[in-house]
Structure formats: C-alpha cells, structure tokens
Amino acid sequence: MHQARFKGRLFPFLLLAPTLAILVVFLYYPVFQTFRLSLYRVAFLGLRKTFVGFANFSDLFHNPDYIHSIVVTLIVTTAVVIGGLGISLAISVLANQKIRGARLYRLLLIWPYAISPAIAGIVWLFLFSPGYGIVNYLLSLTLHIAPNWLGDPFLAVFIIIVASIWKNLGYNIAFYLAALQNLNTDVLEAALIDGANYWRRFWSVTFPLLSPITFFLLITNITYAFFDIFPIVDVMTKGGPFNATNILIYNLYREGFEYYRTGSAAAQSLILFLGVVVLTLIQFRTSGRHVHYGGA
Amino acid sequence: MFNRRWLLVVIGVLGLVGWVLAKDAVEITFWHAFGGARTAIIERMVEDFNYTHPGIHVSVEFKGSYRDTLNAAILAAQQGNPPHVVQIFEVGTQLAIDSGIFVPIQDLVTEDELMPEDFIEGVADYYKIGGKFYSVPWNSSNPVLYYNKDIFEKAGLDPNKPPRTFADLLAYSERIISSGAAKIALSAALHSWYFEQWMAAMDELLVNNNNGRTGRATESFLDSLAAKTIVDWWGKMARKGYWAYTGKLEDWDGAEGLFVSGQAAMLLESTSEVAYLRKVFGEKGIGLGVAPFPYPAKYIDGTPTKAPVGFVVGGASLWITKDHPPEELQAAAEFVLWMSNVENTIRWHKLTGYFPVRKKAVEVLEFEHWFDKYPEYAVAFEQLLSSKSTYATRGALTGAFLEIRTIIEQAIEKVIAGRATVDQALAEAKRKADAAIKRYNASVGAG
Numbered sequence: 001m002h003q004a005r006f007k008g009r010l011f012p013f014l015l016l017a018p019t020l021a022i023l024v025v026f027l028y029y030p031v032f033q034t035f036r037l038s039l040y041r042v043a044f045l046g047l048r049k050t051f052v053g054f055a056n057f058s059d060l061f062h063n064p065d066y067i068h069s070i071v072v073t074l075i076v077t078t079a080v081v082i083g084g085l086g087i088s089l090a091i092s093v094l095a096n097q098k099i100r101g102a103r104l105y106r107l108l109l110i111w112p113y114a115i116s117p118a119i120a121g122i123v124w125l126f127l128f129s130p131g132y133g134i135v136n137y138l139l140s141l142t143l144h145i146a147p148n149w150l151g152d153p154f155l156a157v158f159i160i161i162v163a164s165i166w167k168n169l170g171y172n173i174a175f176y177l178a179a180l181q182n183l184n185t186d187v188l189e190a191a192l193i194d195g196a197n198y199w200r201r202f203w204s205v206t207f208p209l210l211s212p213i214t215f216f217l218l219i220t221n222i223t224y225a226f227f228d229i230f231p232i233v234d235v236m237t238k239g240g241p242f243n244a245t246n247i248l249i250y251n252l253y254r255e256g257f258e259y260y261r262t263g264s265a266a267a268q269s270l271i272l273f274l275g276v277v278v279l280t281l282i283q284f285r286t287s288g289r290h291v292h293y294g295g296a
Numbered sequence: 297m298f299n300r301r302w303l304l305v306v307i308g309v310l311g312l313v314g315w316v317l318a319k320d321a322v323e324i325t326f327w328h329a330f331g332g333a334r335t336a337i338i339e340r341m342v343e344d345f346n347y348t349h350p351g352i353h354v355s356v357e358f359k360g361s362y363r364d365t366l367n368a369a370i371l372a373a374q375q376g377n378p379p380h381v382v383q384i385f386e387v388g389t390q391l392a393i394d395s396g397i398f399v400p401i402q403d404l405v406t407e408d409e410l411m412p413e414d415f416i417e418g419v420a421d422y423y424k425i426g427g428k429f430y431s432v433p434w435n436s437s438n439p440v441l442y443y444n445k446d447i448f449e450k451a452g453l454d455p456n457k458p459p460r461t462f463a464d465l466l467a468y469s470e471r472i473i474s475s476g477a478a479k480i481a482l483s484a485a486l487h488s489w490y491f492e493q494w495m496a497a498m499d500e501l502l503v504n505n506n507n508g509r510t511g512r513a514t515e516s517f518l519d520s521l522a523a524k525t526i527v528d529w530w531g532k533m534a535r536k537g538y539w540a541y542t543g544k545l546e547d548w549d550g551a552e553g554l555f556v557s558g559q560a561a562m563l564l565e566s567t568s569e570v571a572y573l574r575k576v577f578g579e580k581g582i583g584l585g586v587a588p589f590p591y592p593a594k595y596i597d598g599t600p601t602k603a604p605v606g607f608v609v610g611g612a613s614l615w616i617t618k619d620h621p622p623e624e625l626q627a628a629a630e631f632v633l634w635m636s637n638v639e640n641t642i643r644w645h646k647l648t649g650y651f652p653v654r655k656k657a658v659e660v661l662e663f664e665h666w667f668d669k670y671p672e673y674a675v676a677f678e679q680l681l682s683s684k685s686t687y688a689t690r691g692a693l694t695g696a697f698l699e700i701r702t703i704i705e706q707a708i709e710k711v712i713a714g715r716a717t718v719d720q721a722l723a724e725a726k727r728k729a730d731a732a733i734k735r736y737n738a739s740v741g742a743g
C-alpha cells in the first residue's frame with residue numbers, strides 16, 4: 001500500500017493550523033479560564049478577584065441544595081437515557097417493518113429532533129400549563145380532574161423527563177433505524193432457519209448486533225440529559241417547583257448569570273465536566289466489553 | 297490621468313457626503329424587557345421618535361425578562377459593546393449604580409430638561425438616590441387586586457365590596473371555594489414583589505440602614521414578625537387550596553392565565569395589566585373588578601399593624617451607559633427624556649395601565665376626565681397618592697436584591713410545600729440573604 005507522505009515537518013502543522021486555532025480559542029482557552037476562575041471568588045462584573053483555592057468546591061459539597069441538585073440530575077439522566085433508548089428502540093423496530101407508508105412514518109418520527117429545545121419546552125408548556133394547558137382542559141371536560149402538572153414536584157419531574165425523552169426521540173430513532181437497516185441478514189436468516197421465534201431472534205441476534213449503536217447512543221444521551229435539556233427546564237419550570245427540577249446545568253446558570261457568582265459557577269462547570277468524563281470512562285470500561293461489533 | 301483625477305474627486309465627494317450623512321443620523325440602541333403586546337407599543341413609540349428626530353436613529357431590541365435584560369447589558373458592557381439605553385427594573389438600581397457602566401442622567405442634561413420636580417412623588421422617591429436621579433423613571437406601577445365580578449355574584453359575594461385585608465381574603469376565598477363558584481380563589485405569581493409590598497404596607501423595613509437609603513445595607517429583616525405574618529398567611533392560603541401554584545417562581549403569565557381563563561376568582565397583579573384585562577374581560581362580557589391591594593391588618597400575634605401606610609413603586613427606569621462619544625450620549629439622553637415626556641407617558645399609561653410619571657401628564661388626564669371615564673385606571677393611582685413617604689415605602693436598595701428575591705420566594709415555597717415551618721424557612725432565608733449582602737458588599741469593596 002502506498003502511503004502519501006508530506007515533505008517537511010512544518011507543512012502538516014500548517015494544514016492543521018486553522019483547526020487548532022479554533023480549538024485553542026474556543027475550547028482550550030475557555031476551559032483553562034474556567035479552571036482558573038474556579039479557584040477565585042469573583043466580584044460581580046469581574047471587577048475584583050480573590051484567590052480562595054478550593055473553597056468554591058468545598059462550599060458546593062457542603063451545600064445541601066447542591067447535593068439535591070446532583071440527585072435530581074442523576075434521576076433525570078437515568079430516566080431520560082433508559083426511557084429514551086427503550087422507547088426509541090421499540091419504535092424503530094416497528095418502523096422498520098415493510099408496511100405501506102413506512103417512509104412517511106419514519107420521516108414523522110424523526111421530526112421532533114428538528115425543532116429547537118426551547119420551542120419543545122413551549123409546546124409542552126402549552127400542553128401542561130395549569131392556566132391554559134390543553135391537557136387539563138380536556139381532562140377537566142372528560143374526567144373532571146385537573147392535576148397540577150408543573151406545580152407538584154413529582155409530576156413536574158415526570159413531565160420534564162417525558163418532554164426530554166420526546167425531544168430526543170428523533171435523534172435516537174434515526175440512528176437505530178439506520179443500524180437496523182444495515183444489520184447482517186445472514187445471521188438473522190440462519191436464526192430463522194434454526195426455528196427461533198420472533199422474540200428469540202430479537203433478543204439473541206438483533207439486540208446484540210445493535211450494541212455498538214446502543215453504546216454510542218448511551219453516551220450521547222447522557223450528555224444530552226446533562227446539558228441539552230436546559231432550555232426545556234428553563235421554559236417549563238425554571239428549576240421548580242421546590243427545586244424539584246433544578247438540574248446541575250440550570251443551577252450553574254442561575255448562580256453564574258443571575259447571582260453573578262462566577263467563581264462558583266466555574267467550579268460547577270468543572271464538576272459537571274469531570275462527571276461526564278468519569279461516566280464516559282465507566283461506560284467504556286464496562287459496556288465496552290459487552291459490545292458486539294459483529295464480524296470476525 | 298485626467299480620468300483618474302476625476303475619479304479621486306468623485307470618491308472624495310462621495311466619502312464626504314457619506315460622512316456627513318452618517319454623522320447626521322446618530323445610531324443608538326435601546327434594550328428593553330417587554331414581550332408580547334408591549335413590544336409593539338414600544339416599537340411604535342421608537343418609530344415615532346425616529347420619525348420626529350431625523351438626526352437620531354434608535355434601534356430597539358427585546359431582551360427577555362428584567363433579569364435577562366440586566367444580565368445581557370452587563371455582559372455586553374464587559375465585552376465593550378453595551379447598548380446606549382437599557383431598561384432596568386427597580387431592584388437592579390443599586391447593582392446598576394455599583395456596576396459603574398452607567399452615567400447618571402443628571403450629569404448629562406440640565407435641570408430644565410429633566411424637570412426632576414415634575415416626576416410624581418412616589419416615583420421620584422424611589423429613583424432619587426442621595427438626591428440625584430441616576431436614571432429616568434419610565435414604567436412605574438403598584439400592585440392591585442383584580443377580581444371576577446361574575447364569580448363573586450355566583451358565590452353570593454357583593455361584587456362592589458372587594459376584600460381589603462388578609463383576613464378578608466381568607467374569608468372570601470372560603471366562600472368562593474365552598475360555594476363552588478370557582479376552583480381557585482386567588483391567583484398570584486409566587487413573587488417576592490408582593491412580599492416586599494406587604495412589608496412596606498406595614499411600614500416595615502426589608503434591610504437595615506433605613507432600607508439601604510441612608511447607608512449601604514448590611515443586614516436583612518427577613519425573620520421579623522412582619523415577614524412571618526406574610527409567609528404564614530401565604531402558607532394558609534396554599535394549604536387550604538385557596539391559592540394555586542403554577543410551579544414556577546415569578547410566573548406572571550401562568551398566574552394571569554388562571555384568572556383570565558376563569559379558573560381563579562381573584563388575581564394579584566400590577567396595575568400595568570389594566571388595559572389588557574379590561575380588553576379580555578370586555579370581549580368575554582365578564583365583569584372585571586379592580587380594587588386597592590389588600591394588606592395584613594394584624595400581625596401573626598394578633599396585634600394590629602400600621603397598614604396600609606403605602607406601597608412601593610415597582611417597575612423600571614431607563615439608564616444610559618457611559619462609554620460612548622458625546623453626540624451619542626446626547627442622543628440617548630434626548631431619547632430617554634422623550635420616552636417619559638408628558639405626551640408619551642400619557643400614551644404609555646393609556647395603553648398599559650402604568651402610572652403617568654409626570655405631574656403635568658396627570659393634569660392633562662384630569663382635564664380629559666380620563667379617571668372618571670375609566671375608574672379601573674384610577675385605583676392604583678389613588679393608592680399611590682395616598683401612600684405616605686417613609687423609608688419602607690420608598691423601597692429597599694441593595695446590590696444583592698436579585699438574589700434576595702429568589703431567597704424570599706424559595707422560603708415561601710418551602711412553607712407552602714409544608715417542608716418547613718414559617719420560623720424555620722425565614723430563619724434560613726435571613727441567613728442566606730445576610731450572606732448574600734455580605735458577599736455583595738465585599739465584592740464591590742464596601743464592607
């Protein structure tokens with residue numbers, strides 16, 4: 001095999017320079033700054049900085065509200081990831097059947113992904129708002145009940161989870177559908193000839209063959225639940241009621257941009273960053289072993 | 297050669313013309329916090345300003361909530377590109393002064409231009425700090441009680457006798473709920489603004505040093521008997537199911553939605569909703585009642601309060617940021633004065649319900665018999681005129697106010713959820729608020 005080689009050592013770096021410049025300016029430098037800021041207590045507007053070491057971090061872990069926020073985040077993330085992946089897989093399998101209008105169904109299923117999370121939040125707010133929500137309007141007409149969806153801590157978390165799952169369904173389904181359509185049919189045929197029934201074929205053949213994509217979606221969905229559901233929370237509950245939906249990223253926003261506690265917010269974003277790194281490492285270590293990439 | 301010289305001349309002339317034209321229209325930007333129908337009103341006003349001031353062009357931008365707008369302005373100033381004029385809500389006043397990014401309006405214009413004596417009393421009281429106007433009062437309001445007269449009649453209540461006190465509200469609510477006239481008796485956003493108003497009504501201070509008016513505030517009074525009275529009442533209203541929570545702090549839209557949709561019999565809101573609610577209720581053919589803001593007549597221990605001493609003027613004022621060339625600052629000053637001149641404050645009042653902030657505007661309105669024709673607009677205004685000017689009713693000044701608002705709201709939230717007693721919740725709130733004030737003061741080098 002012939003491998004193209006660059007003449008001179010500088011040339012490849014020259015080609016990489018634009019990308020590196022963007023990474024340094026927009027990624028590495030801010031990360032470095034965030035790390036530095038997390039060691040300071042910053043006066044509002046950044047006028048004054050006092051070095052406080054790791055005090056921002058220890059303050060956070062001694063703050064029951066912050067611990068509560070961690071718990072909420074873990075609950076929401078677990079529910080969004082498991083619920084989201086489970087439902088998308090089920091829908092994808094159904095949508096993968098050879099039926100009339102399959103292409104239209106697939107198109108419609110991927111649709112929610114195209115709208116922005118803030119708009120998704122507003123749509124769900126119009127559904128479940130106690131004042132002008134359509135759901136309660138219909139419920140009170142038919143069943144004469146009107147649950148306070150967003151005013152009750154338990155129901156509010158539930159609605160946030162459901163809305164977040166719904167928003168990301170399109171993304172997950174797109175990947176699962178693509179994976180299902182590229183499955184190695186030889187193995188499935190072999191299983192069919194061996195007389196395996198539908199469930200058996202699904203759990204013993206299809207599901208393991210999908211594991212690479214499930215693994216990939218697991219990571220992206222965790223990141224989604226950690227960071228990207230912020231607009232949904234902001235529009236629907238603003239972290240309430242009673243801090244029930246105050247996920248870490250929302251808490252960070254509030255402290256950083258409403259109370260101007262830049263130092264604490266920087267510390268929080270580092271904790272979030274480390275959390276995602278650790279989670280990803282654990283995922284790679286454990287699930288990685290069971291991921292079946294097919295082939296030899 | 298000849299051609300090239302001509303070309304240079306033409307370019308030179310064009311450049312000169314362009315320069316003159318560009319110099320002619322001074323570009324300034326204005327950020328505000330009003331969405332919905334009010335965006336249209338503001339845009340129309342700015343359009344009129346641009347039309348009548350050919351030398352100035354104002355571009356206007358809606359920046360989200362009060363909090364969002366202030367944040368955006370401060371971030372923009374940090375990055376060296378602040379808008380010229382920003383609408384900042386009353387509790388952001390101390391923060392805006394400390395930020396050092398604004399120029400006091402009184403340093404930009406003469407006394408004759410500003411006419412500081414022409415601002416109506418309650419409004420001037422709030423925005424005159426150490427005898428000086430830093431910003432131009434613009435949208436100013438008081439809270440009032442709105443009620444649905446049809447529901448009152450259905451409940452067997454006299455629609456011309458609205459509740460006056462906390463005790464009345466409890467009694468009326470009991471009647472409304474038990475008669476089945478409405479599902480919710482009282483709707484109100486879970487907002488610290490009401491708490492602040494009731495503290496003022498009882499002539500009680502929110503923070504020390506005379507509400508931060510005679511010195512920088514260093515301590516809050518969130519665990520006072522007055523504070524307990526308010527939170528205890530709110531908790532009762534919630535536990536008995538008279539007041540419904542929409543689940544979000546400061547959820548103006550949600551609370552108003554419950555009232556407009558006919559689910560709630562009464563609503564606590566700003567007088568600035570008068571125009572909108574009159575319109576909606578008029579279209580539906582439902583009677584809208586507007587009444588003075590109810591107050592706590594007794595402390596939690598049964599002793600009578602001084603209420604109603606008066607209420608604090610809420611709303612926002614227009615601030616000018618300082619790092620601009622002099623002609624832009626002058627244009628900005630002209631704009632903010634125009635926005636609050638007699639003609640425009642009248643227009644603003646009629647279209648929303650906010651106070652006409654100029655005394656001369658009030659004279660014009662009285663000449664037109666405006667308040668006789670539209671008594672709903674007069675309720676809050678009479679309330680303002682009968683307010684006594686004390687440190688309590690002038691409103692508190694502290695740079696940590698934004699955070700304290702959330703702290704107060706979370707304390708009330710804990711009590712209505714039954715997660716803390718009134719004493720526990722307020723002791724915690726005081727501790728947090730005092731820490732926030734201390735942190736803020738230290739951060740601006742004042743403590």
